[in-house]
Amino acid sequence: MKVIVVPNKDKMGAIGARIIAEDMKGRLFYKLGLATGSTPIPVYQELIRLNKEKKVDFSRVITFNLDEYVGIPGTHDQSYRYFMNKQLFDHVNIPKQNTNVPDGMAKNIPAHCADYESWMESVGGIDLQVLGIGGNGHIGFNEPGSSIASRTRQVKLTPETIRDNARFFAKAADVPKTAISMGIGTVLDAAKIVLFANGANKAAAIAAAIEGPVSVKCPASALQLHPDVTFVITKDAAANLTLKF
Numbered sequence: 210m211k212v213i214v215v216p217n218k219d220k221m222g223a224i225g226a227r228i229i230a231e232d233m234k235g236r237l238f239y240k241l242g243l244a245t246g247s248t249p250i251p252v253y254q255e256l257i258r259l260n261k262e263k264k265v266d267f268s269r270v271i272t273f274n275l276d277e278y279v280g281i282p283g284t285h286d287q288s289y290r291y292f293m294n295k296q297l298f299d300h301v302n303i304p305k306q307n308t309n310v311p312d313g314m315a316k317n318i319p320a321h322c323a324d325y326e327s328w329m330e331s332v333g334g335i336d337l338q339v340l341g342i343g344g345n346g347h348i349g350f351n352e353p354g355s356s357i358a359s360r361t362r363q364v365k366l367t368p369e370t371i372r373d374n375a376r377f378f379a380k381a382a383d384v385p386k387t388a389i390s391m392g393i394g395t396v397l398d399a400a401k402i403v404l405f406a407n408g409a410n411k412a413a414a415i416a417a418a419i420e421g422p423v424s425v426k427c428p429a430s431a432l433q434l435h436p437d438v439t440f441v442i443t444k445d446a447a448a449n450l451t452l453k454f
């Protein structure tokens with residue numbers, strides 16, 4: 210496990226985009242796993258800048274997002290599809306048909322989840338998966354207690370996650386109670402994983418993920434089982450680590 214501690218979120222964005230850009234080099238097609246939340250925004254901004262400068266080409270990139278709320282359409286301003294369009298896809302030369310986000314309005318959710326898994330498999334799996342982390346250690350929407358072998362499925366959100374996400378909705382009651390999320394097993398299938406964290410509110414989850422036991426109590430601790438994981442985290446998010454950087 211590699212841990213890179215940076216002074217602020219701009220540096221986090223610059224380093225994150227550089228890791229992705231380097232990994233993209235020399236590939237005919239690049240399959241990129243993406244995350245939402247406020248944390249990866251600086252990474253996406255830097256990728257947009259590099260794309261405008263013609264240093265990163267998205268024309269042969271295929272993306273798969275980690276998760277989506279159930280019950281809101283992609284046109285809803287709090288859907289993760291809408292977020293991805295606004296934060297990245299609308300600003301780079303990616304063919305829209307190459308962008309995949311689970312469909313929270315799918316009529317048959319189990320069938321849609323199985324399809325989502327087979328789409329990833331049919332392109333040969335994800336080359337690099339971007340992750341954020343929830344205050345309770347969740348990755349994607351794999352809440353504490355999620356199986357390490359879990360695959361893409363419909364999940365229930367914890368009261369803590371609903372509370373954390375309420376700031377984005379008019380009222381807490383509007384926050385969807387379930388989501389579609391890649392599983393921890395799905396995430397662990399990516400060839401390379403880069404997790405970003407910014408802020409003191411992530412310090413406990415980061416310490417548990419990196420230095421704690423592999424435990425369902427902290428879903429991100431499962432990343433210890435993967436051979437190629439990099440954490441790019443700000444100083445305050447690294448504050449609870451016993452190893453000092």
Ligand code: GLP
Nearest residue numbers: 245246247248341342343349350
């Ligand atoms: C949501 C997303 C996660 C994300 C988390 C943290 O729960 N499903 O993928 O990592 O929020 O969000 P933020 O980066 O805004 O703290």
